[in-house]
Amino acid sequence: MDKECIGCGLCEAMCHKKAIRIIEDKDGSFCDRNTELCDNCGVCSKLCPVEQLKEKEELSQVDTVAIGRSKDEHVVTNSASGGIVSETLMHLFRTGQIDAAIVAFFDHHANIYGDVIENEGDVLKHSGSYYHTSNQLxxxxxxxxxxxxxxxxxxxxxxxxxxxxxxxxxxxxVITISLFCTIGRTYEGFRRFIKHETGFDVAKGEVRDYQSRIGDRKLIHIEDDKGNVYECPDEKYKFTMDFFSANRTCLECRKMYGLSADISVGDAWHKVNEENGVKQKRAIISANTKYGEVLLGTLRESLQLEYVTNGAYELASSQRYGTGLKQFHNESIVRRLDKIRCLRKLNDNPLLFRVSCRLRGKLLDKLGADTEKVKDQLR
Ligand SMILES: Cc1cc2nc3c(=O)[nH]c(=O)nc-3n(C[C@H](O)[C@H](O)[C@H](O)COP(=O)(O)OP(=O)(O)OC[C@H]3O[C@@H](n4cnc5c(N)ncnc54)[C@H](O)[C@@H]3O)c2cc1C
Ligand code: SF4
Ligand code: SF4
Ligand code: SF4
Structure with missing residues (x-):
């Protein structure tokens, strides 16, 4: 428990002795338990999801899958993959099905945590994907x-x-909406990247605005308390940080699609549309429960939606590396991922960076090949 953690914040929130603090350092998240305060009630162990993350998701259980995006260009611009999550939340508020939602917030150092919004008007203020650890619970x-x-x-x-x-x-x-996830990145990796690219240290400065993966160019956009704006492409961040700054626990995680949620949403990477040389945002959505299916059906007014046959195959195809990584969980790949992760942690030496990028490229080739094997089984 003290070693394996993804920093969700659930145990810290629920410990009646206030004996737990979630900490993140260069190695990732961990749960710091004060043994003098703890009375061994066991609640934190019962709640912690880490062990469940090691169970593979059954793609054969997937049934209803669609590809789409919001019909509202403003929602698309503000969102990560086409605004499916935002449209769903707005619809749920509008139709009185929810009186609140837990979404992602940022603090003045760009740490991400979950908190409550109570109306449709606040949904778009929390759209987009913050690609690092979140104390979501x-x-x-x-x-x-x-x-x-x-x-x-x-x-x-x-x-x-x-x-x-x-x-x-x-x-x-509770109605649950899962985002797909190949790998979680640490806050420390995000901080280092932003500092390297823009000179701004989010851990030291005051962050007034932070949006991620917004606009046509999919930018990370940060504004400090003096009104200075720092921007960089999200794709560059992902290239520099994917796998390199992963939480150790994420390497063991086999949950790619979040199939235990009512609906799950990810990028339709395999069906990219280009208009005027710009890649259009489009999401792939899986309805995993009866309620999720009904919900998806009722969203047709606000979404451009296309249902697909063989949903499991489409889900697997949409995640070129994540499917191989999580469905196979090849031990030797995980060991190698761990190595490049440590290599990158050592220092920011350009030579080491080039070496680790090359290693990363080889790993991605292997993960891509594993994904093809999964697809063959589902074809
Ligand atoms: C860390 C991370 C890793 C991801 N990895 C993949 C991947 O490998 N493949 C893939 O296809 N998709 C991945 N996604 C999902 C993808 O980026 C989009 O979030 C998803 O496709 C929904 O897009 P949308 O336009 O419908 O969402 P939007 O309408 O933009 O809404 C996004 C919602 O996500 C919430 N959110 C943002 N950041 C976080 C966070 N860190 N933790 C919890 N909630 C958050 C926001 O508050 C908002 O409610 C990842 C997302 C995150 C946050
Ligand atoms: S066992 Fe109970 S008291 Fe101890 S840290 Fe966990 S939740 Fe807190
Ligand atoms: S994963 Fe969540 S519940 Fe488990 S130790 Fe970490 S913060 Fe606590
Ligand atoms: S890989 Fe993604 S879903 Fe799995 S533990 Fe890490 S952040 Fe969570």
């Missing part, structure tokens, strides 16, 4: 104040929220 206790909520999170957050609802008898209260 740190405010989970607020759920009690509401009748029905939507919770947005990565597959690990969805497993965590389900554990919480089960333990507190609130299973019927």
């Amino acid at each position: 740190i405010n989970v206790k607020k759920i009690k104040q509401y009748n029905k909520l939507a919770v947005v999170g990565l597959p690990c957050h969805i497993d965590g929220i389900k554990n919480y609802c089960k333990l507190t008898g609130q299973m019927d209260k």
